[in-house]
Amino acid sequence: MKDPAIRGTTAISLLLLTSSLALGACSTSRPASYGLPERPPPGVAAGLETPRGHISFQPPFLPISLEFDGQSLKAELESKIITPIGTVKLGGSTGEVLKQDGKPLPAEPADVTQLIVCQQGSNGQTCDATRINTGRKITVEMNGKFVQEVERNRIVIHASPGSSVKLTDNGPPSKKDDVRGPARADIEEFDFHATSPDTDVDLERSQGGVHADLRYDHVTGVLSMINGAKLAPYDVYSWSKPGKPTDYPGEAECLAVEQDKWVERLDEDQLESEHIIVCVKTSEGDLGYLLIVPNRELKPVAYFVYSYTWVR
Structure with missing residues (x-):
């Protein structure tokens, strides 16, 4: 017969192990070997000016x-x-x-x-x-x-x-x-799941962004763009192909996307992929791309989202 103190210690250890496993199951993790640039250390972007955005062609407006x-x-x-x-x-x-x-x-x-x-x-x-x-x-x-x-x-x-x-x-x-000089890169990573702290996130938040661009609904598991931000899914970016993506769109490629291709959210068929790569246009007019990796074993569905934005 075990000593009561030992039994109590064992019970506590099992409880902590169970809690740790439960917490681990609530989130997704950064996929290995995806060829993604590393996120810069916190504080590197401190003191930078608010992003200017970019000027695209716009027709004259009426008085x-x-x-x-x-x-x-x-x-x-x-x-x-x-x-x-x-x-x-x-x-x-x-x-x-x-x-x-x-x-x-x-x-x-x-x-x-x-x-x-x-x-x-x-x-x-x-x-x-x-x-x-x-x-x-x-x-x-x-x-x-x-x-x-x-x-x-x-x-x-x-x-x-x-x-x-x-x-x-x-x-x-x-x-x-009109000259597009060097852009500042903003790299963000998000783990969206039922108990994650993030709901509305700013894809330019480390470079002085002021508007949220992406929303995760903790009840339904729906990912959507907000405040006028858009995304554009394409086969050329491997969102529907198996395997690990190694090629991501550049700023010029996203800039060339036709206006009618930009949407606020992906449909269910597109989200069936192991990973999704899309161009993104933020609410402040900056371009970038998202890598979205769903975890359908969790309810609601969880997502790892990697965001790379060219901030101007």
Whole structure:
């Protein structure tokens, strides 16, 4: 007959072993010999600027008139290139634009301009922010008078209630902005499973990304792109072929993908593969690729996701 203390120690050891096995079964692991670049050590990307994104070809847009009522901008013409951000304010003498919670309003990628209209005499405390989704040059007029010409980034103007603001297309971006110089690589790895901490993830989070791109539903096991991010599955990238992938798409290949090929999620047939390789376009306009390895033995299905993004 075993000593009670020994029996207790054995029981605890078995419990710890069982718990360890259970935790191990809840996740997937990085596939070996997939030829993937290693993720850089934490902190390497600290202090880098917010990614600019990239400017693709965009056709001219129609003139857009906005009316400022003292609280917000009202678009005279509904347009996909105008998106309200909300009420903001200017911070101190620096002119930094702050959100309502006091945090700085993040900069936008290169193909987005922020239009900030503040009420005259309010010391920058009442401002309305709008996103203008075009990488083209913009001419800004207020009450029929020229204000300024901008190419990207941020416009701040002061107006009285009843003022009208007109945005006019003023040509393509400068040639120097079409040149695609060296990109910063952002490598992320995710283990999605029923008890994993990640739900919405930013594929550029180590390089100053500001929007989540990929979502995992812990109940259904569904993977989907969010906030306008898209992916493009192709046989040429071996997503449906057996074996271990050794060749991944480059930035130029993903840039060449036709617009109608980009989708928000893969269908069930595509997810039946041992591994899936897709091009990805993030919500901030950067390109990259994903390696998705499903684990169908777990319910809901778990995924190892490797993400490589060219951040500009």
